[in-house]
Amino acid sequence: MKQWLQHTLEKLNLVTTMEQPEGFTRLGYTDEEWEAMAAFTRIAEELGLTVTQDAAGNRIARWETSENKHKPAVATGSHVDTVKYGGGYDGVAGVLCGLGAIKLLKQEGFNPLAPIEVICFASEESSRFGISTIGSKAMSGKLDVDTLASVEDENGVTIKEAVESRRLTWANVKSAERRSEDLASFVELHIEQGMRVERAKRDFGAVTAIACPIRLVLHIEGKANHTGTTPMGQRQDALVAAAPIISFISERANELSEKSDLPIVATASTIELKPNVMTVIPGQLDLGIDIRSVDDRLKEQLEEEIRDRCKQVEQRFDVTIDVEKLVHNPSVHLDMNVHDKLVSLGEELGLTSLTLESGAGHDVMNMAAKWSTGMIFIPCREGLSHHPNEHASIDDLYKGTTIITAYLRKETGE
Numbered sequence: 001m002k003q004w005l006q007h008t009l010e011k012l013n014l015v016t017t018m019e020q021p022e023g024f025t026r027l028g029y030t031d032e033e034w035e036a037m038a039a040f041t042r043i044a045e046e047l048g049l050t051v052t053q054d055a056a057g058n059r060i061a062r063w064e065t066s067e068n069k070h071k072p073a074v075a076t077g078s079h080v081d082t083v084k085y086g087g088g089y090d091g092v093a094g095v096l097c098g099l100g101a102i103k104l105l106k107q108e109g110f111n112p113l114a115p116i117e118v119i120c121f122a123s124e125e126s127s128r129f130g131i132s133t134i135g136s137k138a139m140s141g142k143l144d145v146d147t148l149a150s151v152e153d154e155n156g157v158t159i160k161e162a163v164e165s166r167r168l169t170w171a172n173v174k175s176a177e178r179r180s181e182d183l184a185s186f187v188e189l190h191i192e193q194g195m196r197v198e199r200a201k202r203d204f205g206a207v208t209a210i211a212c213p214i215r216l217v218l219h220i221e222g223k224a225n226h227t228g229t230t231p232m233g234q235r236q237d238a239l240v241a242a243a244p245i246i247s248f249i250s251e252r253a254n255e256l257s258e259k260s261d262l263p264i265v266a267t268a269s270t271i272e273l274k275p276n277v278m279t280v281i282p283g284q285l286d287l288g289i290d291i292r293s294v295d296d297r298l299k300e301q302l303e304e305e306i307r308d309r310c311k312q313v314e315q316r317f318d319v320t321i322d323v324e325k326l327v328h329n330p331s332v333h334l335d336m337n338v339h340d341k342l343v344s345l346g347e348e349l350g351l352t353s354l355t356l357e358s359g360a361g362h363d364v365m366n367m368a369a370k371w372s373t374g375m376i377f378i379p380c381r382e383g384l385s386h387h388p389n390e391h392a393s394i395d396d397l398y399k400g401t402t403i404i405t406a407y408l409r410k411e412t413g414e
């Protein structure tokens with residue numbers, strides 16, 4: 001089985017060795033993602049599953065019988081797209097372990113009383129369009145088709161054009177939405193992209209919630225002027241004004257995290273400086289801030305404190321700061337019944353778990369809006385992801401496969 005996992009991992013990544021110095025680049029709705037989707041389809045069909053593509057390009061590999069086909073399906077899955085120069089495990093791990101679970105169940109002659117599905121979602125990563133989880137948004141009816149149609153990638157290709165380049169019709173994408181009664185539950189396996197499971201010396205993580213971000217952009221307006229002739233006391237330097245705010249965000253998130261039950265993380269992650277010329281005082285600066293916690297009140301508290309700090313900075317440095325809120329997504333709580341089942345099924349297999357929340361977004365956050373949803377994390381080396389050196393061991397992929405197998409068996413068994 002471990003050998004099958006290794007070979008199938010390589011097939012899904014379209015390589016013959018996982019050692020790829022440049023990593024993997026399979027952006028959403030590109031030829032590369034579609035080739036990995038085709039590999040998924042071939043492997044699923046070899047396992048005897050029936051694969052369909054929905055109107056958003058998601059692939060659904062289904063195991064149904066004439067007796068069970070009218071029942072809600074129990075589903076698992078993830079995605080095969082990557083960021084630029086990303087790793088071969090983020091996304092692929094969940095698809096692989098789902099397919100591996102089908103293989104194990106078929107080997108033992110299991111007869112599911114409800115259909116089982118392995119879903120490969122389209123375009124999960126936000127790296128092409130700045131919009132994440134397009135496929136699972138469409139499946140759960142959360143895709144805002146009208147506003148998204150004209151969003152462009154860096155080459156000026158719109159989402160609509162990208163989707164249609166895959167012989168899909170943008171006007172039909174909404175029909176990818178499935179009814180609540182189509183699925184009984186959905187479980188996603190994913191690499192942790194952190195080190196908490198490994199540090200706690202547990203086998204896997206059982207996820208309770210997905211921390212969704214508040215994202216702000218501070219537009220700091222000072223005055224550009226000559227660096228040589230403008231006296232120190234007469235400057236309106238936007239970069240100098242940003243400096244204490246950047247420090248405050250990091251220090252305050254640290255303090256709040258230590259004091260609270262649930263962690264909060266906040267990052268000043270982008271900066272755009274104008275004119276960005278050696279001999280000119282920075283006149284304008286845009287600072288992007290990403291704040292995440294599953295505790296929404298804590299996120300809002302930090303946002304308020306950042307706004308207060310901006311007011312102080314405006315006075316002190318003679319600049320104006322306009323705070324733009326780009327995103328405010330409430331955190332998504334997963335189904336604790338599914339969580340508890342995954343934990344106890346792990347125990348039955350002799351596997352220990354750590355209950356934790358996810359700092360990153362995943363397809364489950366959309367699926368959870370409509371269906372009972374759970375998630376497990378398997379460790380990845382040094383917590384590294386979105387990087388060519390991303391790695392999960394075959395042993396951990398195998399353990400993950402056995403948990404998914406046990407879950408599917410329990411939920412579709414007698």
Ligand SMILES: [Zn+2]
Nearest residue numbers: 090091124190
């Ligand atoms: Zn992922």
